[in-house]
Amino acid sequence: MKTNLLGLDRKGLEKFFLELGEKSFRAQQVLQWIHFNGVKDVALMTNLSKSLRDKLIDIAEIHAPEVAYENTSPDNTHKWVLRLQDGNCIETVFIPEKTRGTLCVSSQVGCTLNCDFCSTGKQGFNRNLTIAEIIGQVWVAVRSLSNKNGEHDHKITNVVMMGMGEPLLNFDNVVSAMDIMLDDFGYGLSKRRVTLSTAGVVPAMYKLREVSDVALAVSLHAPNDDLRNVLVPLNKKYPLKDLMAVCKEFFNDEKRRYVTMEYVMLAGVNDSPDHAKQLISLLKNVRAKVNLIPFNPFPHTIYQRSDDVTIDRFREILMNAGINAITRKTRGDRIDAACGQLVGQVKDRTKRNERYKEKISRIFLAQDC
Secondary structure, three states, X not given: OOEEHHHOOHHHXXXXXXXXXXXXXXXXXXXXXXXXXXXXXXXXXXXXXXXXXXXHHHHEEOOOOEEEEEEEOOOOOEXXXXXXXXXXXXXXXXXEOOOOEEEEOOOEEEOOXXXXXXXXXXXOEEEEOOHHHHHHHHHHHHHHHOOOOOOHHHOOOEEEEXXXXXXXXXXXXXXXXXXXXXXXOOOOOOHHHEEEEEOOOHHHHHHHHHHOOOEEEEEOOOOOHHHHHHHOHHHHOOOHHHHHHXXXXXXXXXXXXXXXXXXXXXXXXXXXXXXXXXXHHHXXXXXXXXXXXXXXOOOOOOOOEOOHHHHHHHHHXXXXXXXXXXXXXXXXXXXXXXXXXXXXXXXXXXXXXXXXXXXXXXXXXXXXX
């Protein structure tokens, strides 16, 4: 079986070449060819010797996920459905703005966490993505966007691990993929422009702090344990007390960095003034900023989006308490590319989607009665 060079970070490539009897500097050459130059054909890597290229052709490959479908929404948000070699599909989204272009990258096929307001969680879970499948999303997006007439607003300046899946439950592969994003011979992104979003896998958050200095976002969505146990079931294992402890410590050595708290606004569920006051109390000793996310509906959901007046009132309460809060603009919902809407095509081993549909059917049947 050939080694997929797309899935090796600099350390992995150095080990690979040393085992071939080559010098370790070959790693940065190949890394640059693959990621900076976008080359898949080893024969074109002209600063490698002919004998080495011939050897690599026999034992290695550069294989990225296949584009099964792509679409662009009226607001210029771009979505790719990428088919993996086992037939599963994942989704990747690019959001262009005036001053930056953000790529939202998936880490798992489906998701294990089953957050109640998220379409991805209702699709069930199949497996973790490999390093090549994670960084391959960036590789595909860069190549695709470079063909958009060279427009500056199609340049990827930021990457967020906020697509399908919980990144910290695929720790090693996600960290290695982010290392390639940060590597000067890879994509050369700043540590402040690569963000990992987690629902709160507390032990892995402490581990992440030791091995990586990327930005951190937390899918919070509730200001108390009772409500968060429903919306984010992982909270039953890692409650808010433990989550806030690691958030308080995460950027302890860098006073100018903040943890971003993601808070989806659900009408009549978590959007009252009292919820805002609870959130203020929760974040009292945490250096954090808050992103308020209007809920993006998906088929069969029981939730509705908070109206603009309610969201503005919630934000104003936070701001008056000295918490930096912004309302995230909804992007890509016309093509199901908005936050919480990514579904891919998951060979669901958990049968979660079937159970969810049965649950919703019972709810609506009871309402009709």
